[in-house]
């Protein structure tokens with residue numbers, strides 16, 4: 001599904017500060033992998049590089065293959081058939097990802113319309129997707145008329161529009177209070193896993209990672225320091241420092 005080899009990201013201009021260095025890992029179809037590490041470890045940069053969303057002023061080197069297509073240095077034409085279908089991003093902050101002036105049903109229908117689906121069929125599918133994420137009656141609502149947890153569900157419905165084979169989620173529940181978090185995690189659990197979408201989940205919260213993922217990648221200072229089964233990573237005494245840093249942050253947040 002995903003093959004990352006010797007991936008590095010550095011600032012363009014001297015002193016060419018490295019943000020990520022020599023990252024290598026694979027992700028199988030339907031596999032769920034958590035990315036953890038202290039603040040500034042490079043988690044968001046990893047997600048951006050995998051999705052071709054690295055900002056200007058930064059240079060990506062190495063290789064990222066999405067279902068066999070090399071995407072490092074890829075332009076819009078190479079990304080077009082992949083975006084939303086091979087990969088999709090669940091926005092961290094649905095408050096900014098959603099258009100406040102457009103009813104959510106229409107927002108979910110728009111990407112379908114852009115792919116040539118007729119108006120009626122697009123609305124029907126938008127309602128079906130909203131129902132799938134537990135919001136059967138939300139199509140005619142505006143984002144401001146929904147709670148934070150409901151908006152995060154809409155963001156997930158938007159990510160699911162193209163039936164992606166890899167869902168990438170960067171802190172999808174960190175803005176939500178714990179009771180609402182549980183519902184969104186249940187939902188992520190339902191739509192990813194064997195025979196469904198693979199999941200690359202960035203989180204500060206080790207409990208969240210342990211709940212959803214079978215494998216953990218631990219980043220420290222832009223390097224991948226551990227890649228292993230969740231239980232092994234959490235139990236490994238050499239990781240106490242990294243894990244404690246991540247745990248501390250999850251408490252702070």
Ligand SMILES: Nc1ncnc2c1ncn2[C@@H]1O[C@H](COP(=O)(O)OP(=O)(O)OP(=O)(O)O)[C@@H](O)[C@H]1O
Pocket residue numbers: 011019037038039040041042043044045046055056057058
């Ligand atoms: N555009 C940029 N130019 C230069 N440095 C950047 C840029 N974007 C991020 N960085 C730096 O890259 C490092 C990794 O940032 P990144 O956002 O990936 O960390 P993170 O692990 O996701 O942290 P957090 O958990 O706080 O979101 C940080 O030191 C950050 O300051």
